[in-house]
Amino acid sequence: MATLYENDVNPALILDRKVAVLGFGAQGRAHALNLKESGVDVVVGLRDGSASAAACRHAGVSARPIADAVSSADVVMMLVPDEAQAGVHAVVVDPLLRPGSALLFAHGYNVHFDLIHPRADLDVLMVAPLGIGDQVRERYADGGGVPALLAVHHDATGDAAAIGASYAWANGHARAGIIETSFRDETETDLFAEQVVLCGGLTHLISNAFDTLVDAGYPEELAYFSCLHEVKLIADLIYRRGIAGMRESISSTAEYGDYTRGPRVIGAGSRLAMSEILNEIRNGSFSHELAGEFRDGMPVLKKGRAAARGHKIEQVGARLRDTMVGFQPGKDED
Ligand SMILES: NC(=O)c1ccc[n+]([C@@H]2O[C@H](COP(=O)([O-])OP(=O)(O)OC[C@H]3O[C@@H](n4cnc5c(N)ncnc54)[C@H](OP(=O)(O)O)[C@@H]3O)[C@@H](O)[C@H]2O)c1
Incomplete structure (x- = not known):
């Protein structure tokens, strides 16, 4: 390129x-x-x-x-x-x-x-x-x-x-x-990345991990900090140094858990789902589905927004962010 x-x-x-x-x-x-x-x-x-x-x-x-x-x-x-x-x-x-x-x-x-x-x-x-x-x-x-x-x-x-x-x-x-x-490569890779990693993948990873800890009896605050807040710290390290470079900055315990447990969370089933999602983008069925969503008055978007706002992680997060000295909610740091 x-x-x-x-x-x-x-x-x-x-x-x-x-x-x-x-x-x-x-x-x-x-x-x-x-x-x-x-x-x-x-x-x-x-x-x-x-x-x-x-x-x-x-x-x-x-x-x-x-x-x-x-x-x-x-x-x-x-x-x-x-x-x-x-x-x-x-x-x-x-x-x-x-x-x-x-x-x-x-x-x-x-x-x-x-x-x-x-x-x-x-x-x-x-x-x-x-x-x-x-x-x-x-x-x-x-x-x-x-x-x-x-x-x-x-x-x-x-x-x-x-x-x-x-x-x-x-x-x-x-x-x-x-x-x-090309228009094709930009559109297809952009949709794939937002569905699988940046939006769909990451948000579901965070909220499912949060629910697992809270359902197991751990305090919500602890679940919020460990599963959501710290994502930024790791994302910043990956952004600056790559995945291998990030691993050099974490403890050996965290790194061992990464190699041995990560593939159990994102394994063969997830790879299969990724291939299916990519096919739906490439064969036009996703864009066809999305056109229907807008034609019908956005039922999935409205339901998803209401459910997300009502999730416990949002109330806990809003409360904790309010009490963090120096936290700037409007600022997109890099
Ligand atoms: N968001 C990003 O950072 C980002 C990143 C990369 C690429 N893009 C691409 O950039 C493009 C614009 O995205 P965006 O997020 O910047 O859009 P946006 O913020 O949602 O655009 C809002 C603007 O569009 C106007 N608008 C909305 N509906 C309209 C209509 N029916 N007729 C005329 N004007 C209308 C609004 O008018 P009013 O002021 O009157 O409300 C407002 O000025 C998209 O193709 C997107 O994929 C976005």
Whole structure:
């Protein structure tokens, strides 16, 4: 996989174009502010009555109705939630984006799963930051950047990849590395990792371990600290030093338990489940299921959110976090 840095990018390609960032949420705010500070002519496109209009004003970013922003732009970055993108594309982007413009995404989901079919005259690209919006903004403001994935779905002008790299430069990604990939690989690996490790895997590992200790009669506070709170300490070590490096920092007792007990928790059954989950992503059955979930009014999401809020680990956690001196609930540390 090729990785681009500052010397590989032509900043003029984005500095010479008008950019519309659609949405001012987690990623939209970061992109709009970063692009503006890089010297790009950028406007935020907001829906009628948007709750974010005041936040744009406060941040000093110009905002316009979404249709105006799209019709005056050469480059549109789609940063509304994934489930809203097909509607915004059909109603605003498809009819109003000028011929020969570039349409950018920060996640390949809608294009890869054929929920959006962009016009053939458009460059269709992905610049997907490898970090949450606050990190994209904070690293840029500190003079650095988070890495990003760059992919081209359709190259109508012959310049698609170079325009994408230039946009990524303006968002600070050339400072950390712009990694070339495809819509398919980004979408499938992203879904797999969030389902198996980052969200589905980790949360179920933590809550099942917590329940096992509490059901066995141990104090809830002890169960919370050992099974949830300390995850950050280990994750930080793995992030900085890798898995083998983390193991050099823990006791031999912990390391022995890791080698001998870990495979019993995540064993052949889990590997089988991982393969099945990957197949469901690749053959489209997951995206089909998710479309039905949104069509039906999100019953699984609503039920899951209520159950998660009602779980004992949340009450214990809220109480303990409140009493921890120096704990900053709003801060995403790295
Ligand atoms: N979250 C992350 O850190 C992250 C990381 C990597 C990639 N991504 C990708 O980045 C993209 C944006 O995700 P996000 O998490 O930044 O989104 P988000 O924070 O949920 O986006 C919120 C913004 O979208 C607007 N919006 C919501 N529904 C809309 C609709 N129907 N029509 C018009 N505007 C609408 C909201 O408008 P109001 O202000 O009016 O409410 C708000 O400005 C997605 O493709 C996502 O996969 C996200």
